[in-house]
Every structure is written in C-alpha cells, then in structure tokens.
Amino acid sequence: MTDPVEITIDELGAKGDGIAYYGGGSLYVPFALEGERVRVTPMGERGELEGIVTPSPSRVEPICPLFQTCGGCTMQHMAPEAYGAWKQDLVRDALASRGFEDLAINPLVATKPGERRRAVLTARLIGRRLLFGYHEARSTRVVDVDHCPLLVPALNALLPKLADYLPLFMTKKKEARITLLATHSGVDLSLDDVKDMRGGQDYLKAVEMAEDLDLARLSANGETLLERRPPLLRMGAAQVSPPAGAFVQAEESAERAMAKMILESVGDAKRVIDLFCGSGTFALRLAKKAQVWALEGEDAALKSLERAWRFGDKLKGIKMERRDLFRRPLLAAEMKKFDALVFDPPRAGAKAQCEEIAKSQLPVVVAVSCNPGTLARDLRILVDGGYTIASVTPVDQFLYSPHVECVVTLTR
Ligand SMILES: C[S@@+](CC[C@H](N)C(=O)[O-])C[C@H]1O[C@@H](n2cnc3c(N)ncnc32)[C@H](O)[C@@H]1O
Structure with a gap:
C-alpha cells in the first residue's frame, strides 16, 4: 500500500x-x-x-454521526452557500456540454433536513442479526440506521419498531427492499424480496405489525396485504392515494416548489398536456384552471389519478391516456390546439418525445428532470427546433446527494 x-x-x-x-x-x-x-x-x-x-x-460539521459511513449522503460537510453554488454548477456544466454556455441558472431552491417523506432502505440478515438501513458508499454492505436526519419525523419514529418485525418476514438468501412513504393518513410500507406473506401465520404477523405500527397500508412483493386507511397525499385540490411503491416526489416542499413554477410558466393556458404524469402531481394542480391531457405508462398510476380527480374540488376536465411515450411519443400533430405542455420523464429523459415537441407550435413547454445529463440532451433538441430557454431552476429534492432536480421553461 x-x-x-x-x-x-x-x-x-x-x-x-x-x-x-x-x-x-x-x-x-x-x-x-x-x-x-x-x-x-x-x-x-x-x-x-x-x-x-x-x-x-x-x-462545516456534518449533521449525522453516520456521515462518511452511510452511503445515503455525500455532501453534509459543505456550507449551504457553497453547496448551493455546486449544485447550480452541476446543472450549468451539464447544459454547457450541449452548447448552452452562457445560460443564467437560477439559485438552488433549498430543502431542509427532516423533510424526506419517501425513502428506500435495505434489510439483510446475517445469521440472526438484522442490518437495516442504507448501503455503504461504493459497497454492498448495509449500515444500520435507526435515525436518519433527512427523514420526516413519522418515518424516524417507525424505524426502530420496524426493525423488530422485519426478521420475521425476511428470507436468509435475499436482501429485502423497504419502501417507506409518509402520507397525511399514515405510513405506506412496501416490502420487496420478502417471504410470501399471503396466508397463515406470516399474514397474521403482518397484520399485527400493521396495527402495532399504525400503518396506513402494508404491501409485500408488489401486492397489498392490508389497507387500514387509504394513504393520502394532497396534490392541489385533490387527495391522491398512489399505488404501493409507485413514484412519488421524495420531498413535499420540493414538489410544491416545482408545481408553483409550472403553474406560473403555463400562466393562463386553457389547455395543457402533462406527459409522464404519474398519479397526477402536476395534472391535478393544472386542472384547477385548465383542461388537461395527462399521459403516463403505468396503468395503476392513472387509476390513482382518475380517482383523485373524481373526488377533487372543482377541477376542470382531465383526459387520461395510458401510453408508452418512449415507443409511441405524443405526435406534434396531436399537440395542436394546446397552449402549454409539461413533461417529467424518468432519468433516461424523453428524447423521442422531445423530437415531436420540437416540431410543434406549443407556445410554452416546461421540462422537469432529475437528470441534468439527459435534460441537456433533450433541451438541445427543443432549442434546435426553435424554442428559447426562458428559465432554469435547480431544486434540491435530494439533499446532501449529488442528484439535482431541475425545472426549465421554454417558449416560442
Ligand atoms: C419522474 S416520474 C414523474 C411522475 C409525475 N410527473 C410526478 O411528478 O409524480 C416519471 C413517470 O414516467 C413514467 N414513465 C416511465 N417510463 C415511461 C414511458 N416509457 N412512457 C410513459 N410513462 C413512463 C413513470 O411511470 C413515472 O410515473
């Protein structure tokens, strides 16, 4: 050495x-x-x-004693101002690599510790000892975490009790994946790669755990075992009960900040398209003032959106369509008669979709992205098609990590 x-x-x-x-x-x-x-x-x-x-x-002093051991955070040692500038630079550099050298990047929209409502943890049995937490950085080892300063209090309160129950449901062979979502009506817990708990003693134990931990819902290996109350998230004037384990923006304050920017950008638009709409995070808010066409690949997410919309408060119409937007992007011709479009794709971005948007005459397009690299590629397509970037705002949805969310408004 x-x-x-x-x-x-x-x-x-x-x-x-x-x-x-x-x-x-x-x-x-x-x-x-x-x-x-x-x-x-x-x-x-x-x-x-x-x-x-x-x-x-x-x-600065890190806020967590597990910092540098736990792989969940990499940047707790940096003062907020420098940290914000670094995250702005991540976006600036990604955009510059596609030829957008002199773009003004707005300051980072900050979030705080204690706000993360969705987290995915790992559990592993070593003999009879349970390790329950996050992976170490660059390792498959699991670090025991009984308190994470990033999580909302409701999730932290649950961790130690959950650790007592987990060994009952785990297999010795596989790591289990534990997805926690704190909703307004209680915690939605999804366990993956655990025993089949659909009958007998294991099911009874699962019910006991759900009652003891006062869970809203408990799912295992993709199937809901018990729904004591529908897990509910408020999205604008609607209450959404998302599918178990489905995509949900990880921080409520980041979600609200992004939604506010989107609503401001679309302004008085009467007809808006929302692509990769999930369970309706943005569509339900847009529907307060506009008719919305919401498209998404997951049927379960659209069902949640449909239900939330039906019971929403004075919402305008939302037309919902299940569509694989990678294989069958919405065509420019289908975008006629719309005033604005929002798209929020997975990390892979929306290349094929942007090639169609670039051919459209939509006056306003808002891109939401958790990957500055694919975002830069997609923006290049839109700008080459005649759009102008009006604003770029990074949002710190993933505090203390190298990930950054971004909202970009384009006009033509
Ligand atoms: C980053 S999430 C955004 C969801 C939603 N906008 C929100 O804020 O909750 C990306 C969404 O794209 C959907 N998706 C992934 N691949 C897709 C595809 N090929 N076609 C359509 N939707 C897809 C996912 O199911 C997910 O809901």
Whole structure:
C-alpha cells in the first residue's frame, strides 16, 4: 500500500468528490473540498482521506454521526452557500456540454433536513442479526440506521419498531427492499424480496405489525396485504392515494416548489398536456384552471389519478391516456390546439418525445428532470427546433446527494 501524501484539492467533481491533479492524472478524494490541503492515501484513481491539513472556509460539521459511513449522503460537510453554488454548477456544466454556455441558472431552491417523506432502505440478515438501513458508499454492505436526519419525523419514529418485525418476514438468501412513504393518513410500507406473506401465520404477523405500527397500508412483493386507511397525499385540490411503491416526489416542499413554477410558466393556458404524469402531481394542480391531457405508462398510476380527480374540488376536465411515450411519443400533430405542455420523464429523459415537441407550435413547454445529463440532451433538441430557454431552476429534492432536480421553461 502507498504511503499517505499531502495534496491540494483543485476542484469538486460531479459526484461531490474532491479532485486533485496528482501524478499526471486525477485523484478523486471523497469528502474533501476544493482548495483544501489534505493527507490522502492514493489507491489507483481514488484517494482515501486520512486527514485535513488546511480546511476550506466552506467546511462545516456534518449533521449525522453516520456521515462518511452511510452511503445515503455525500455532501453534509459543505456550507449551504457553497453547496448551493455546486449544485447550480452541476446543472450549468451539464447544459454547457450541449452548447448552452452562457445560460443564467437560477439559485438552488433549498430543502431542509427532516423533510424526506419517501425513502428506500435495505434489510439483510446475517445469521440472526438484522442490518437495516442504507448501503455503504461504493459497497454492498448495509449500515444500520435507526435515525436518519433527512427523514420526516413519522418515518424516524417507525424505524426502530420496524426493525423488530422485519426478521420475521425476511428470507436468509435475499436482501429485502423497504419502501417507506409518509402520507397525511399514515405510513405506506412496501416490502420487496420478502417471504410470501399471503396466508397463515406470516399474514397474521403482518397484520399485527400493521396495527402495532399504525400503518396506513402494508404491501409485500408488489401486492397489498392490508389497507387500514387509504394513504393520502394532497396534490392541489385533490387527495391522491398512489399505488404501493409507485413514484412519488421524495420531498413535499420540493414538489410544491416545482408545481408553483409550472403553474406560473403555463400562466393562463386553457389547455395543457402533462406527459409522464404519474398519479397526477402536476395534472391535478393544472386542472384547477385548465383542461388537461395527462399521459403516463403505468396503468395503476392513472387509476390513482382518475380517482383523485373524481373526488377533487372543482377541477376542470382531465383526459387520461395510458401510453408508452418512449415507443409511441405524443405526435406534434396531436399537440395542436394546446397552449402549454409539461413533461417529467424518468432519468433516461424523453428524447423521442422531445423530437415531436420540437416540431410543434406549443407556445410554452416546461421540462422537469432529475437528470441534468439527459435534460441537456433533450433541451438541445427543443432549442434546435426553435424554442428559447426562458428559465432554469435547480431544486434540491435530494439533499446532501449529488442528484439535482431541475425545472426549465421554454417558449416560442
Ligand atoms: C419522474 S416520474 C414523474 C411522475 C409525475 N410527473 C410526478 O411528478 O409524480 C416519471 C413517470 O414516467 C413514467 N414513465 C416511465 N417510463 C415511461 C414511458 N416509457 N412512457 C410513459 N410513462 C413512463 C413513470 O411511470 C413515472 O410515473
């Protein structure tokens, strides 16, 4: 093994690692900040941080004792101002790589610890010992987490009790995936890669757990075992009960900020298209003022949207359509007579769909994306088709991680 060396960190990389130009190449040093003088042990391209000789003025105490062990967070050691600028730069750099060099990027819309309402944890049995938490960084090992400062209080209250029950439902062979969603009517818990709990003693134990933990709903391996109350999320003037384990924006405050930007961008539009609409996070809010055509690939998500809309308060019409928008994007010709379009695709982006939007005459398009790389590719298509980028706003939906959400408004 190489001896530790003292080096200066030259810049911060896209995953949050400090990067030092060292030995004719780049050395990636997790948890080191730009400008810091550090002692590291070089291990190939990676440097193990041994100590900080001269800390950056932007270095702060992490808020969690598990920081640097638990792989859930990578950036708790950075002061908010520098952290916000770094996240802005992630978006700036991604857009610059597609030729958008001089775009103004709005300040990061911040979120706070204690606001994450949806989390996916892992559980593993080692002999009779349960490990329940997040994976270590760059490892398959599981770090025990009985409190996570990012989670809403309702989820933290649940973790220790849930850990008592989990071994009853796990198989020795597989890690279990535990998806927690804190809703207004209680926690929606989905267990995946667990025993078949659909009958006998295991089912009775599952019911006992659901009652003891006062869960709203309990699902296992994709099937709902028990719904004590419908899990409900307020979206505008409607209450949505999303399918178990389905996509839901991870932070309510981030969701509200994104929805506000979308509503402002579409303004007085009377007819709006919402692509990749999920259970209606944006469609239900848009329907307060506009007729909406909402398209999505998952049937279950559309059913949740349909139900929420029927019981919503004074909502205008929402036409819902199940459609694989990768294989069969909405065509430019189908967008005629609409005033605005919103799209919020998965991480892969919406290349084929953007090729159609680029051919349309829609005056306003709003892109929501959790992946600046595919967002930049898609924006290039729209701008080459004649659109102008009016605003770019990063949103910190994934606090202390290298992930960043973004809302972009385009006009023509
Ligand atoms: C990032 S989520 C956004 C959902 C919704 N806009 C929201 O805010 O809750 C992406 C959505 O795209 C849907 N999706 C993924 N692939 C799709 C495809 N090929 N065609 C249509 N929808 C798809 C997913 O089911 C998911 O609901």
